Amino acid sequence: MTAVQIDSVTKQFGKTVAVDDLSLGVPEGSVYGFIGPNGSGKTTTLRMIMNILYPDRGTIHVFGEALHGACTNRIGYMPEERGLYKKMKVRELLQFYGGLKQNGDVRSAVERWLHHLDLDEWADKKIETLSKGMSQKVQFIATVVSNPELVILDEPFTGLDPVNTDVIRDAVLGLQARGTTVIFSTHDMGMAEKMCDFIFMIFKGRKVLDGTLASIQDTFGSDTIRVRCVEGGQALSAVPGVEKVTDFGQLQELRIREGADPDRILADVMGRTRLTSFEIAKPSLHDIFVRIAGPDAERASDA
Amino acid sequence: MRKILRVAQREYKAIVKTKGFILGLILAPVVMGGSAIGMAFFRDRVDTSDKRIAVIDRSGVIGDVLRRAAQSRNETEVVDAESGKKTKPAYLIELVAPAEDWTQQLLELSNRVRRGALHAVLEIGADVIHPRQASAGAGARYYAENPAIDEVRQWIERPLNTELRRLRLMDAGVDPTIVPDLFDWMTPQGLGLVSLDPETGEVTGAERRTELQALLLPLVPVMLMLLMIMMGASPLLQAVTEEKSQRIAEVMLGCVRPFEFMMGKLLGGVGVSLTAASVYLVGGILTVRYLGYGEYIPYDIVPWFLAYMIAAVLMFGALGAALGSACNDATEAQSMVFPSILPVLIPMFVLMPIVMNPNSAFATGMSLFPLFTPLLMLLRQGVPGGVPAWQPWVGLIGVILTLILLVWAGGRIFRVGILMQGTPPKFANLVRWALRG
Numbered sequence: 001m002t003a004v005q006i007d008s009v010t011k012q013f014g015k016t017v018a019v020d021d022l023s024l025g026v027p028e029g030s031v032y033g034f035i036g037p038n039g040s041g042k043t044t045t046l047r048m049i050m051n052i053l054y055p056d057r058g059t060i061h062v063f064g065e066a067l068h069g070a071c072t073n074r075i076g077y078m079p080e081e082r083g084l085y086k087k088m089k090v091r092e093l094l095q096f097y098g099g100l101k102q103n104g105d106v107r108s109a110v111e112r113w114l115h116h117l118d119l120d121e122w123a124d125k126k127i128e129t130l131s132k133g134m135s136q137k138v139q140f141i142a143t144v145v146s147n148p149e150l151v152i153l154d155e156p157f158t159g160l161d162p163v164n165t166d167v168i169r170d171a172v173l174g175l176q177a178r179g180t181t182v183i184f185s186t187h188d189m190g191m192a193e194k195m196c197d198f199i200f201m202i203f204k205g206r207k208v209l210d211g212t213l214a215s216i217q218d219t220f221g222s223d224t225i226r227v228r229c230v231e232g233g234q235a236l237s238a239v240p241g242v243e244k245v246t247d248f249g250q251l252q253e254l255r256i257r258e259g260a261d262p263d264r265i266l267a268d269v270m271g272r273t274r275l276t277s278f279e280i281a282k283p284s285l286h287d288i289f290v291r292i293a294g295p296d297a298e299r300a301s302d303a
Numbered sequence: 304m305r306k307i308l309r310v311a312q313r314e315y316k317a318i319v320k321t322k323g324f325i326l327g328l329i330l331a332p333v334v335m336g337g338s339a340i341g342m343a344f345f346r347d348r349v350d351t352s353d354k355r356i357a358v359i360d361r362s363g364v365i366g367d368v369l370r371r372a373a374q375s376r377n378e379t380e381v382v383d384a385e386s387g388k389k390t391k392p393a394y395l396i397e398l399v400a401p402a403e404d405w406t407q408q409l410l411e412l413s414n415r416v417r418r419g420a421l422h423a424v425l426e427i428g429a430d431v432i433h434p435r436q437a438s439a440g441a442g443a444r445y446y447a448e449n450p451a452i453d454e455v456r457q458w459i460e461r462p463l464n465t466e467l468r469r470l471r472l473m474d475a476g477v478d479p480t481i482v483p484d485l486f487d488w489m490t491p492q493g494l495g496l497v498s499l500d501p502e503t504g505e506v507t508g509a510e511r512r513t514e515l516q517a518l519l520l521p522l523v524p525v526m527l528m529l530l531m532i533m534m535g536a537s538p539l540l541q542a543v544t545e546e547k548s549q550r551i552a553e554v555m556l557g558c559v560r561p562f563e564f565m566m567g568k569l570l571g572g573v574g575v576s577l578t579a580a581s582v583y584l585v586g587g588i589l590t591v592r593y594l595g596y597g598e599y600i601p602y603d604i605v606p607w608f609l610a611y612m613i614a615a616v617l618m619f620g621a622l623g624a625a626l627g628s629a630c631n632d633a634t635e636a637q638s639m640v641f642p643s644i645l646p647v648l649i650p651m652f653v654l655m656p657i658v659m660n661p662n663s664a665f666a667t668g669m670s671l672f673p674l675f676t677p678l679l680m681l682l683r684q685g686v687p688g689g690v691p692a693w694q695p696w697v698g699l700i701g702v703i704l705t706l707i708l709l710v711w712a713g714g715r716i717f718r719v720g721i722l723m724q725g726t727p728p729k730f731a732n733l734v735r736w737a738l739r740g
Contacts, residue, residue: 052556052722077557078312089315142554176566201619 001064003028003150003181004049009058010023011044018044022058025181026198032177033196034185037293042185043080043207046152050077062150067220073101076148080155082139090119093127113141117167126182131166140168144175151175154186155190169195181228189286192199199285203293217282224283225254225262227269228276235273241265246287253287304523305701315574318538331530332586347654353393354422354455361401361429370396372462388412394455404506413446423447423455432470493686513566520599521658521685524608525678535576536619539568540643540694543627543721544636552721561718569620573731576616580609604684607695611653611677614702618674621706621713628720629641630729639728647672654682661686669699673705712737
């Protein structure tokens with residue numbers, strides 16, 4: 001069963017089409033990553049799932065029901081822009097948010113989550129005294145404390161240090177293990193690759209990718225050679241059969257032109273410089289993202 | 304409803320628990336009471352230095368009378384008999400013989416006033432006794448730095464006119480002592496209407512009506528209502544803008560529907576007003592009774608006060624929340640404050656005409672206009688005699704209908720505005736959001 005079913009949804013703001021004829025099914029219990037450049041329509045889609053914005057056309061069903069506001073109790077939502085009442089104390093605030101969504105006592109859930117995310121000492125402090133990372137953890141607890149069946153997180157890892165990133169990631173995976181469906185948007189392609197069962201990419205309001213990482217990579221084939229050159233990227237200019245070279249400093253990625261022979265390219269590269277490692281691989285999500293939304297793609301689509 | 308109450312509870316606590324609210328609750332009556340005490344205190348702090356008045360009497364018959372009247376006043380009114388303290392200035396009349404060059408004389412005397420040697424100059428015309436028969440020079444002129452508001456000039460009127468009347472009677476051959484009360488002035492005493500006591504069947508005596516009842520009593524509930532609106536409804540505008548600019552609104556909208564969010568805030572405001580009103584009503588009634596003025600308390604309008612107050616906070620709160628949701632930052636919200644309080648401000652300009660004529664067509668019409676009803680109908684109800692019984696009910700129905708309309712439109716504007724970034728709060732936008740949702 002799908003947790004979220006989006007069918008032919010379009011949303012316009014004035015003359016700008018923010019989401020264009022989008023259809024998407026999010027399976028229950030999955031972790032679904034939304035990726036796309038800034039302003040591509042991710043947040044608008046998330047807001048429509050939350051029923052904060054209404055689609056101009058098309059329908060959205062959450063757990064099989066058309067949205068009328070009431071079922072938002074089954075969804076936890078963490079917007080991209082963090083907003084908490086600064087004068088409230090952490091515990092008081094979490095009980096307030098939990099109480100909005102859940103009938104009954106949320107106090108034990110609040111205490112459990114505070115302990116889980118190592119915020120016990122800060123429970124009686126005002127929000128305004130917290131660091132950005134701690135505020136973000138409080139916001140995360142506010143989203144999940146009522147034990148929702150669907151959790152929507154808009155850029156949950158932005159601005160977090162590696163330690164807190166791990167804490168939130170583990171918490172998200174813990175939710176999934178308990179059967180919660182998680183949708184999150186991110187610009188961190190590595191995180192999306194590692195965490196998501198499914199990845200959806202939206203670009204200029206239209207769906208351009210949707211599926212598992214493997215199925216997405218399969219559509220691009222094994223068209224990438226990753227090498228580590230002793231002399232760095234400058235040795236790799238104008239290699240026949242290579243469409244593009246991306247130099248990461250310690251690592252270089254060569255995109256193979258369609259029809260070219262990878263073995264011949266490798267032989268050519270080894271003739272130019274000494275390699276410490278090499279592999280023929282599928283393109284990374286980062287590379288796929290750049291191919292779709294990078295400047296080259298922009299120029300191509302404009303032309 | 305549970306969510307609305309949750310939001311209301313948070314709003315209520317967020318305001319009531321602040322030091323500002325508690326201080327305001329205490330300070331408002333202290334400031335009001337303090338200013339009344341201050342006025343009473345400073346009223347007695349009059350300038351008691353003597354005032355010298357030069358009198359040029361061209362008639363030759365008035366100057367000496369004024370001098371004697373001033374002397375008599377100085378002996379009886381200037382010093383308090385019990386304490387022996389000087390409480391008022393003495394008036395010293397300096398008779399100045401008219402000079403031939405009267406403009407030069409007036410200039411010199413004016414310069415003495417400027418130097419502070421004189422308070423004023425009084426010039427009495429030659430034909431002052433029979434001004435109707437004279438073509439010019441029959442009046443009395445008073446020259447001073449600030450003649451319009453001058454207690455000496457006001458005092459002079461009585462001895463001047465008393466003597467003129469006496470002289471006119473003498474001229475007509477009537478001895479004024481024959482009719483000593485000829486010019487006694489009669490002011491009708493203000494009384495309420497008599498009524499039939501249903502228990503005894505007797506006609507009860509009319510109550511004496513004072514200026515206190517006529518002016519002060521109707522104004523007190525109106526001022527209290529104004530204070531309650533300011534406490535309960537006005538802060539919503541800036542609070543909503545703050546929640547919008549700090550992105551709290553979107554988190555809230557993930558939990559509650561926009562209408563629930565707004566209604567929660569409105570009910571929180573009502574709670575704040577009810578709390579403050581309870582403190583002021585109970586405290587005020589107890590204080591007034593303790594001071595022995597319990598008979599003046601208009602208990603019959605207390606339920607109306609509460610009904611109008613709840614409606615007013617909801618009405619103006621919805622207006623504030625809608626305007627606040629359309630603003631992007633504190634500066635824009637500041638510019639919206641004036642339009643939002645305009646419906647409260649306009650009644651303040653017409654308080655006096657309505658108190659003077661509470662049942663005029665103007666007063667009735669203004670008080671039946673729903674946005675003004677909470678303040679102006681309450682004002683009219685407080686005036687002795689009250690209003691026809693149907694009017695408060697019609698007013699209340701109008702207020703409730705307007706309140707439903709404003710909350711509905713406010714909710715629609717709020718829903719769109721709260722997520723709209725970068726769009727300035729133009730009137731056309733607000734209308735479009737209200738109509739299209």
